[in-house]
Amino acid sequence: MIEKDLGFVLRRYNFRETSLITTLYTSRFGKIRGIFKGFYTFKKEFSSSLDIFTLNEFVFYPKKSEIWLISHADLVSDFSYLREDLPKAKVGALLLNLLDKTMPLWDGNLQIFNLVNDCLNSLKQDNEVKVLYVFLIKFLSLSGFKPEFNHCMKCQKTLDDEFYFSVAKGGLVCNVCGKNVGDLKKITKQACRSLLYIQNNDLSLIDRLKVSRSCEEEFFYILGRFLGYHFEFNDLINSDFFPVLPQLVSQY
């Protein structure tokens, strides 16, 4: 059956002389792979350039084989400002790479789709470091890997004094239960409370949250290692846009 859906271009490569194969993240079908036959013959059915950092409306034919035929593409939004600012472009590319590398095919998640759309839009005016950590914290919750920042993962005790985070356990561990846990990292109360606040509130409220530079460093330390351990996604740990990261990681 023929379908119509909105989608971001995550990845693209040329196929034979005139065609294009892409990976897209759509609102209803999740990640899909599609071929645009005759894309480089300037068919009128493809009015979008299908660049990275574009949102498009597609018409396609879902089937059991991995690559679907896409017959129409129309540009909906062009996040062209991302191509003019290198730090913002790196954050935008990291969001799309994360979807490309970690999302399974054909597993629609409208909330993740909306989160990507909101974050790419907010990169226009907001600080890219904040957009990145808010995206990552929300993404982990929405993809079912929500790190626990309120109570101990083992005994369920609510914690309000000392905070030790275990990447392997996926959250906080109290000082009693932590005796047998090998990868504990002490985090500050301020960082812990801010992470919890971001998990539990809408983007409009998070906008007003002030986070210190040292808290941001704690966020990226936890998020980078968490994504590496649970998703085998090391782009954040290896990225150079946040120069403090490699240094923090080597101290671990």
Ligand SMILES: [Zn+2]
């Ligand atoms: Zn405990």
